[in-house]
Amino acid sequence: MALVCDFGANGKGGISFYCYIRSMIGVFDSGCGGLSVLKEIIKLLPDEKYIYLADNAHCPYGEKTKEYITDRCREITRLLMSKGAEIIVVACNTATAAAISSLRSEFPIKFIGMEPAVKPAALGTKSGVIGVLATAGTLKGSKYLATKSNYEDGCKIVEHVGEGFVEIVENGTANTPQAAQTVRRSLYPLLDQGADTIVLGCTHYPFLLPQLQEQAAAYYGGKVLCRFIDPAPAVANHLVDVMREEGLLKDSPQEGGGSVELIATGSPERLVQLYSKIS
Secondary structure, three states: OEEEEOOOEOOOOOEOOOOOOOOOEEEEEOOOOOHHHHHHHHHHOOOOEEEEEEOHHHOOOOOOOHHHHHHHHHHHHHHHHHOOOOEEEEOOHHHHHHHHHHHHHHOOOEEEOOOOOHHHHHHHOOOOEEEEEEOHHHHHOHHHHHHHHHHOOOOEEEEEEOOOHHHHHHHOOOOOHHHHHHHHHHHHHHHHOOOOEEEEEOOOHHHHHHHHHHHHHHHOOOOOOOEEEOOHHHHHHHHHHHHHHOOOOOOOOOOOOOEEEEEEOOOOHHHHHHHHHHO
8 A cells, every 4th residue: 555645734734735646535634533443444345435534724623613613614625535545534532423414515526524433332331331422512412413313212322522642642642641640530420320332423432442441441440341333444434435336346356456645734743753653
């Protein structure tokens, strides 16, 4: 898997339009979190060409308005399409909740969005209590609320905003005492209410899984007695299904194999560093 690193911002947090190699699959997030989704997609489609855009000049999206996020998503979509993206994965739960309906109505390509994995959590819980860790924007989103309503008759769903989680991942400080304290503040209220299955409702959060498991073990006195669910594998499988339906899957690998082009609207260092760990 070749890596093409090209970065550009206009100095005001916008996106510079340069000439890049043509790619098929666009993936974007408010920052590095969507790399957790890209990793799962590449496992299934290693020979495709990808463009990953981290809008880290505007990260985090969690507390921003729906209008602001939608405008960012429109600009990002225009860039990815100008560079040849034929299908786009909105690898951000908050952006999916705020903007994907608008994107689907305004642009002539398919969009794959994120959704907290409430269904598998509901099917797998033994205590009857599901915890959802997500951003405030995701927890207020209509799609999440609709999904929640479908399952809350059969189990109890408790929620908490992962306050500071995105910043920890973006700053690369997951292995610090401060990060441990931050994780405990959001995780323990869910465990206190009996949650034995925790849905990771933000693409940044899987990068904190070792810390989440460590703090859960501390809570239970040495054992992790809860399960964490990452929706990224299901999203990757859905992408493959949609690409097959749309005739976008190649019968044979592309010449030269796959490649990933990384774009950052802000500083690129963390994006490159985290990509090197998942590739």
